[in-house]
Amino acid sequence: MSEALASSSATLPPGQLRARPRPRPAPRPVQLGTRYLGLLSAWAVAIGLSFKSEMLSPTQVWQATAGLAVLTTLGLVxxxxxxxTPAWMSLDHYISPVLIIIAASAFSILAPDYRVHALAMLTMxxxxxxxxxxxxxxxMGRERPLHRFLRDATTFCALLALFFLILQSNDLPNVIKFSAVFVVALLSGYRSFRFATKREGLALLSAFLTAGTxxxxxxxxxxxxxxxSQYVAVILAFAWYAWQGLTVHALDDSLSRRIMFEYGLFAVICVYLIALALVTGRPIG
Incomplete structure (x- = not known):
């Protein structure tokens, strides 16, 4: 047996250790699950549908939006x-729902009729x-590959919608617009980076650099x-997605050539769209 151990250890290059697979948390029983989450989402939609009432002014709609965001956050808490849930007090669990509620409420104010408003609330x-x-x-230790797609999709759609709403607002000065873009990119990036690292400081620093860029x-x-504004919002969203995607996989130690190609493709699209706008010199679309 000692000879077998010696022969197996000799196959490894000197100074190199065997790569240990990352431990996965064992599945745990759920006290409150999808039924409660579905009920919470349905109540949010029911409350949001009332935002289109003629008795509510835009200021009152924003006040109701703040109340809905607080109620939804408390329900998730x-x-x-x-x-x-491990680290259930971390903000990354509650960032996306709040951003989604704000985006849906803003679309409801701009919606020309009730059908668009209802679609925005159902999507919310x-x-x-x-x-x-x-x-x-x-x-609960039941993470699947599809869950990463759902996380990226919800975060990206909320980010894109908010970028468009911020940039198309002519009443806001540029300082407020750029500050809002920074905050949205910072919060969205922080949520993404928290999936790759448990270190709050590292996730916040990565999100700060992404938002600044x-x-x-x-x-x-x-x-x-x-x-x-829609053209610029698409470019910014693609740029954010490419930057945070590469950073997430770098922090997760899963960066490969395929991943670099996939996210690099979004960066190439951004460069192409910017070059197209510079060459034409006139609004596209």
């Missing part, structure tokens, strides 16, 4: 606390459910590109 409910389901499954790009494109 109760869900994660009851299930004893679906995204709240998907975001909460990903966090719940991850906390996106805000700098927003300043340059708003200043020098003669394009509409």
């Amino acid at each position: 109760f869900l994660h606390a009851r299930n004893r 409910g679906a995204f709240i459910f998907a975001s909460g389901f990903v966090d719940l499954s991850r906390g 996106v805000t700098f790009g927003a300043f340059g494109m708003v200043t020098y590109l003669n394009q509409g």
Whole structure:
């Protein structure tokens, strides 16, 4: 037996240790699950549908939006606390639902009729459910590859919607616009990076660098590109997605050539869209 051990250890190069697989948390029982999460999302949709009432002014709609965000957050806090989700007090569990509620409420104010408003609220409910389901499954040790897609999809859609809403607002000065872009990119990036590292400081620093890069790009494109807000919002969202994707996989120690190609493709698309806008010199689309 000693000879077998010696021969097996001799196959490893000197100074190199065997790579240990990352331990996965064992699945745990759920006290409150998808039924509670579905009920919470349905209540959020029901409350949001009342925002289109003619008796509410835009200021009152924003006040109701703040109340809905607080109620939804408290409901999610109760869900994660009851299930004893690891790090249930971390902000990354509650960032996406709040951003989704703000985006849906802003669209409801701009919606020309009730059908668009209802679609925005139904989408809000679906995204709240998907975001909460990903966090719940991850906390219970039941994470699947599809959950990362759901996390990225909900975060990206909320980010894109908020970028568009911020940039198309003509009443806001540029300082407020760029500050809002920075905050949205910072919070969205922090949520993504928390999936790759448990260190709060590292996740916050990575999100800060990502948000600063996106805000700098927003300043340059708003200043020098003669394009509409939807065009700039798409470029900024793609740039954010490429930057945070590469950083997430770098922190997760899973960066490979395939991943670099996939996220690098989004960066190439951003460069192409910027070059196209500079060459044409007129609004596209």
